[in-house]
Amino acid sequence: ELLSQEAGVAPDQEPEEAVRTVVETGGLKIVPALGEAPNGRKKTSILGGIDARSAICVPLPARKRTLGALTLARTGSGETYGADDLALAEDLAGRLALAIDRARLHREVEERADAARVVAHVADGVLLVDRGGVVRLWNPAAEAITSIAPADVLGNSAVEVIPGWTDAVGTIPISTSPDPGHAEVVIPFETDGGERWISISGVNFYGGTVYAFRDLTEVHQLEALKADFIATASHELRTPLAAVYGAAQTLLRHDFALDEGGRDRFVSLIADESERLGRIVNEILLANQLDAGRLDLGREPFDSVEVVERVVEATRAFAPAEISFKISAGEELPLVAADRDKVRQVLVNLVENAIKYSPDGGKIEVGVEAHDGAVRFCVRDEGLGIPEGEEKRIFEKFFRLDPQMSRGVGGTGLGLYICNELVTRMGGRIWVEANGKKGSTFVFELPAAEPALTPQFGPESVELHGFVPPVRRAPHR
Numbered sequence: 001e002l003l004s005q006e007a008g009v010a011p012d013q014e015p016e017e018a019v020r021t022v023v024e025t026g027g028l029k030i031v032p033a034l035g036e037a038p039n040g041r042k043k044t045s046i047l048g049g050i051d052a053r054s055a056i057c058v059p060l061p062a063r064k065r066t067l068g069a070l071t072l073a074r075t076g077s078g079e080t081y082g083a084d085d086l087a088l089a090e091d092l093a094g095r096l097a098l099a100i101d102r103a104r105l106h107r108e109v110e111e112r113a114d115a116a117r118v119v120a121h122v123a124d125g126v127l128l129v130d131r132g133g134v135v136r137l138w139n140p141a142a143e144a145i146t147s148i149a150p151a152d153v154l155g156n157s158a159v160e161v162i163p164g165w166t167d168a169v170g171t172i173p174i175s176t177s178p179d180p181g182h183a184e185v186v187i188p189f190e191t192d193g194g195e196r197w198i199s200i201s202g203v204n205f206y207g208g209t210v211y212a213f214r215d216l217t218e219v220h221q222l223e224a225l226k227a228d229f230i231a232t233a234s235h236e237l238r239t240p241l242a243a244v245y246g247a248a249q250t251l252l253r254h255d256f257a258l259d260e261g262g263r264d265r266f267v268s269l270i271a272d273e274s275e276r277l278g279r280i281v282n283e284i285l286l287a288n289q290l291d292a293g294r295l296d297l298g299r300e301p302f303d304s305v306e307v308v309e310r311v312v313e314a315t316r317a318f319a320p321a322e323i324s325f326k327i328s329a330g331e332e333l334p335l336v337a338a339d340r341d342k343v344r345q346v347l348v349n350l351v352e353n354a355i356k357y358s359p360d361g362g363k364i365e366v367g368v369e370a371h372d373g374a375v376r377f378c379v380r381d382e383g384l385g386i387p388e389g390e391e392k393r394i395f396e397k398f399f400r401l402d403p404q405m406s407r408g409v410g411g412t413g414l415g416l417y418i419c420n421e422l423v424t425r426m427g428g429r430i431w432v433e434a435n436g437k438k439g440s441t442f443v444f445e446l447p448a449a450e451p452a453l454t455p456q457f458g459p460e461s462v463e464l465h466g467f468v469p470p471v472r473r474a475p476h477r
């Protein structure tokens with residue numbers, strides 16, 4: 001409603017009946033009617049709240065619709081609207097309607113473009129299935145997750161073009177409004193690139209159902225690995241615990257006497273097994289610290305050969321008789337610029353794995369050589385080897401090639417994850433290669449200390465929150 005307002009006077013918020021009729025019918029209203037004499041005292045009821053004596057109300061026409069009405073009113077008595085005023089009002093109304101209509105159209109187009117942009121760029125897959133079961137929308141994320149191109153699904157029946165849709169659709173929770181916290185299901189989905197796990201839910205509306213889905217494959221895999229981890233870690237913890245408990249019980253018995261040698265055997269068994277327990281717990285703690293980014297690494301130049309020799313010495317003492325060791329060291333080796341204790345830990349882990357995964361014995365070779373300004377360590381075994389395609393995954397957290405322990409070899413799946421994290425954080429890299437004949441070769445490289453810089457390196461503090469560096473470890477039985 002357009003109005004030349006007198007100070008302090010405004011029309012009612014709700015339009016009068018007469019104005020509403022103009023909007024609804026598209027006809028106009030003029031008070032008093034053309035040619036009728038003004039009634040000096042009578043007010044029109046056309047603009048409630050305004051003391052109008054005469055008024056003219058014309059519809060705002062736009063594309064066969066009426067957007068509203070334009071009302072002009074005069075409060076002075078004796079003045080009425082005539083045919084000229086009507087023509088002017090209609091002309092004004094036409095222009096106004098055009099402007100309002102354009103503005104609205106513009107806004108609608110903008111909103112639609114925004115909506116389309118959101119659907120195109122959102123990371124979740126969005127799928128619209130109309131009431132007839134036909135796919136009407138398939139956004140780029142849906143394509144990325146499922147590897148199905150829009151051209152293959154759009155306009156087709158969902159049941160025919162989306163694999164497993166018939167089974168899935170019954171299990172997907174559908175709500176009638178996009179409320180927060182509504183249920184989702186996680187279902188497997190076969191794609192050309194292998195099985196993906198997606199979390200999906202739907203919202204019904206008059207035009208069909210909108211489904212939104214996310215790719216949870218990695219989370220799902222991690223969950224599965226975690227479940228395996230809990231099974232193997234509890235097994236790993238239970239075995240030494242049982243041994244410690246059994247030995248302690250035996251020592252406590254009074255009904256049969258143990259000689260000195262017997263007592264010593266049980267006491268050292270308790271010591272060894274407790275240490276093994278401590279190692280497992282430390283491994284879990286360290287992995288946790290690495291995840292949380294809470295680990296400071298020192299960087300002092302040290303002699304790599306000395307570390308290699310010590311590690312081999314320490315592990316050799318506990319290795320089964322069928323395992324033999326060889327150390328090879330290159331000529332003119334530069335010092336390594338890294339955290340000595342962590343390098344030792346990585347080496348211990350690799351050598352122990354080499355022993356663990358060589359159930360039939362064999363030779364373990366630990367080597368160190370200079371390589372392109374770096375120092376390269378390698379641990380070569382003749383054991384079970386790593387199947388092709390798994391070379392990367394074995395460095396993932398909790399990943400074990402044989403979670404069922406079919407060969408009786410247990411572990412937490414954290415060792416190589418920790419090695420990889422430590423080596424990477426010390427500015428190096430680690431990988432595994434096939435060992436020419438049989439078994440595998442684990443290699444890692446660390447930066448060499450520049451000779452000129454060497455004197456400037458002070459022994460930096462190696463601060464480890466709550467982590468006690470492991471001492472020695474009984475070979476896995």
Ligand code: ADP
Nearest residue numbers: 353354357385394400401411412413414415416
């Ligand atoms: P775990 O505690 O299981 O030994 P790791 O992270 O040290 O965990 O190793 C991950 C997996 O990689 C092991 O479960 C094993 O399947 C495989 N693996 C590691 N080292 C070797 C090796 N030297 N030979 C064969 N397989 C190995």
